[in-house]
Amino acid sequence: MIKYEENILKIEDIQAIRKAVHWSMFTENQLQQALNMTVYSIVVKDDENVIAMGRLIGDGIYYLICDVAVIPEYQKQGIGTRIIEKIIEYVQNHLQNNERCSIQLIAAKGKEAFYESLGFARIPSDLSGHGMQMFIKKK
Ligand SMILES: CC(C)(COP(=O)(O)OP(=O)(O)OC[C@H]1O[C@@H](n2cnc3c(N)ncnc32)[C@H](O)[C@@H]1OP(=O)(O)O)[C@@H](O)C(=O)NCCC(=O)NCCS
Incomplete structure (x- = not known):
């Protein structure tokens, strides 16, 4: 059975x-720091097998979704959609009047169409220019 668990994502799951999904790895030190600074996470399991994840970081004004x-x-079964919906619900629920x-x-x-x-x-x-990013490596 597929279940969505909140805020228990672990380094090993990531x-x-x-x-x-063939993404490059980060050090355990970075992953631990990332988890400590995550405001909301989802790990999806089929029985006890970890099959998907998503993370939200942010400060209540600006949030960033990452590691989806x-x-x-298990792709194309609606799991990614549910993860994003749950993250949006979290954000919505944390706004006050x-x-x-x-x-x-x-x-x-x-993946633009998915989002x-x-x-x-x-x-x-009309409102915003391009998003921009910079990658930084230890010198
Ligand atoms: C991008 C990603 C997270 C989407 O997750 P997913 O669980 O496959 O997403 P969903 O199943 O909710 O939706 C994906 C597509 O499947 C379709 N779909 C959903 N349920 C379906 C079902 N039961 N049967 C057939 N198709 C279905 C959706 O309509 C959607 O169509 P689209 O490709 O036209 O948008 C996943 O493909 C992934 O992890 N990719 C590798 C890592 C990655 O690129 N992550 C994104 C980082 S930004």
């Missing part, structure tokens, strides 16, 4: 899922 991944055998915020993310190449179907808008737009 490592296993990143490996399954479903292992290949008259408050607003935004959720940012960088779609993996080719658009969930309510995200591509940038640049």
Whole structure:
């Protein structure tokens, strides 16, 4: 049975899922720090097998969705959609009256339509220029 568990994502889960989707790895030190600074996480299990994850970081005004991944055998079954919906629900539930915020993310190449179907808008737009990023390595 597939279950969505909140805020118990572990280093080993991230490592296993990143490996399954062929994402490069981070050090355990970085993963532990990332988990400590995560405001909301989801790990999806089929029985006890870890099959998907998603993480939200942020400060209540600006949020970033990261590490959204479903292992290949379980893709295209609605799991990624449910993860994003649950993250949006978390953000919505943490706003008080008259408050607003935004959720940012960088779609993996080719996944833009997936996020658009969930309510995200591509940038640049009339309001915003391009998203920008910089990668930094230890010198
Ligand atoms: C991107 C990703 C998270 C999407 O997760 P997913 O669980 O496959 O997503 P969903 O099943 O909710 O939706 C994916 C597609 O399957 C379709 N789908 C959903 N349920 C379905 C079902 N039961 N039968 C057939 N298709 C279905 C959706 O309509 C959607 O269509 P689209 O490709 O036109 O958007 C997943 O493909 C993944 O982990 N990829 C590798 C890592 C990655 O790129 N992560 C994104 C980082 S930004």
